[in-house]
Amino acid sequence: MIMSELKNTFKDGRLKVVLNEDVHTDDFDQITSLLKKLSGITYLGIDMHNCVYIQSKILAELIALKKLSMARKFDISLLNINENISQVLEMANLRSFFTIEDDFSVFDINELCDRFLDPVDAQNVCDCMAANYDDAIREKLEEVIRSDDPIKTEYAILTMGRAQDYGGIDIFRKELDNPARNVRRAAILVLGWVGDTDSKEKIYNFLADSDAETAEAAAASIALLSDNDDSDKLAKYLKNSDDRVRISAVKALSLVNDDRAFEHLKNAMADEKSEPVRVSLTKAISSFNKEEVREILIKLLDAPSIAVREAAASGIVRVGPKNYVSAIVNKVTDKDSWVGFFAAKALAEVCTESVASQLKNVYEQVEENVKLSIVEVLGKSSADNSSFLMERIKDANEDIRKEALNALDNSGSQEAINIALKLYDTDESWLVRYKAVEMIAAAKPVGYEKLLRLRIASEDNRYVREKLVSAVGD
C-alpha cells in the first residue's frame, strides 16, 4: 500500500494532523515522527473528519498517542469525529479518555460552506468563519448568496452579520425580497445588527408576517433601529388580531423602552384578554425604570390568571419592593404558592427584623416551595434568625434542611460550621451532606482534612465522594 503524507499544520506549539479516509496504522508512524521532529509541542489535534469508521488496531494507536502525550505533557484532542467513531470509543470505554472537539479551522472555505447544510454544524461553522473573517471568506459568502440555495444563503448572510461586515448592507437589503422566508428573516436580523435605519420602513412590512419567527425578527430589528416615532408605530400592532404579532410588538416596545412605549403597554394591559399576551405585557412593564411599575405589578398580583400573577411577582423581584413591603408580605400567603414563592424572594433585599418576624409567623401556613423561599430570604436578613434556621435543620424535607444550612452559612452564624460538622456524615440526604462538605472545605476548621478523608471510604454517593476528594485529595 502506498501511504500518502498526512496534511498537518504546526503553529504556536499546536500540531494538527488530518487523518485520511482509509486510516492506517502507518499513519501513526508519521504522527510519531512529527512529534519527534517538532519541539515545543503543547497540543496535538487529530482531525478525523475524513474517517467514516475506525478499526480496533487504530484504537490501540490512539491509546499509544495518549500515553505519549501524558509522558511528554502535551494535550491531545480528537477533532470532528462522526457518530460511528464516537460509538466505537464509547463501546471501548475510551470516550472519557480523550478530549473530543469540533474544530473547523482544518476545513477549506468550500468545505465550510457545504457544512451550512448540516443543522448540527451550521451555527459553529458560522462562528468559525466570522472569527476568521477576511476578503477570501467574504468573496466566497457573496458567491454563496448569489447561488440559489436558501439554507446556504441564510447562513452566509448571518455569517457576514456576525462578522460585522457593514459593507454588505446592499446585499442584505436585496435579500429582503428573497422568495425564501428563512433568507428574508436572516436579512431582517442582520440589518438590525448593522444599524441600517434606511431599511426600517421596509422591515415594518414583515411585522405582521404569517411566519412568527419572521415577525419576531422584524420586531427586534425595528427596536434596534428605533427613533422617537417608533413607539407610536409599533403600538398599532398591539391591536393586531394575531396573538403572536401582539407579543412581538410588546417585546419591541419593551426594548425601545421610552415614555411613549410605557404608556402604550400600560394601556394595552387594560384591554388585553389573551393570557400569553398579558404575561408578555407584565414582563415588559417590569422592564421600565419607573416608580409606577411597582404599583402596577402589585395590583397584578391579584390578577385572575396564575401565569400573570407569577410574572408580576417575578417582576417585583427584578425591580425590588421599595415602598411596597407590607403589600408584598401579605402576598407570601397567596393561594397560588408560586406567587408566595416570588413574593418572599422579593423581600430578600429588605428583610429587616420586622419583615423576618412576619415571615417566620406565616411559615407554618405556607407550602413547601414558599417555605424554601422564606428560609433562603432569612439567610440574607439583617436580623438574627439563627435559632429559627437551626430548627429547620430537623425538617423532614431534605431541600429545606439543605437550604437552612445554606442560610445559616450565608448569615454568618457561628453555629453554621458546627452543624455542618455534625451533618456531613450523619444526614441521610446526600444534598445536605454535599452542602456540609462544601462548607467545611471552605471554612477549613482544625483537623478538617483528617475528618473528610476518613469519610471518603464510607460515603456511598458519588457526588459527595467527588466533593470530598476535590477538597482533600484521594
Added chain:
Amino acid sequence: MKIKDVRGKKVVCLEGEINAQTGSQVKAQVLDLFKTCNLAIISFKGVVYMNSSGLREIIDLLKNSTKSKKELILCDMSNDIREMFSFTGLDKVFKICDTEAKALG
C-alpha cells in the same frame, strides 16, 4: 461602572441602567482600555435595565473592537437581559459566558 483587574484580565462591571448615555460612557471607557489590553470582559451582573439605545452602543463597541482586533466577552447577564440579546439574535453575535469565572477561562 467599575473596572477591576483579575489575573491580568480587565473586567468591566456595569451597574444600573444601560441607555444611550451610560452605554456611550461604557463604549468610551472600554475603547480606552483597549489602548493597553487586548481583551475586556463586561459583566452585566449589576444591570437591571437596558434599552435599545444602550444595546446599540454595545453593538457599536463590538464593531470598534472587531476593527481593532480586540476581544470582547459579555457575562453574568440576568434572564431578562439575556432575553434581549436572544430576541434580537445578538446572542449569536457576541461571545457571552454565563459567569465571570467562565469568561476569565
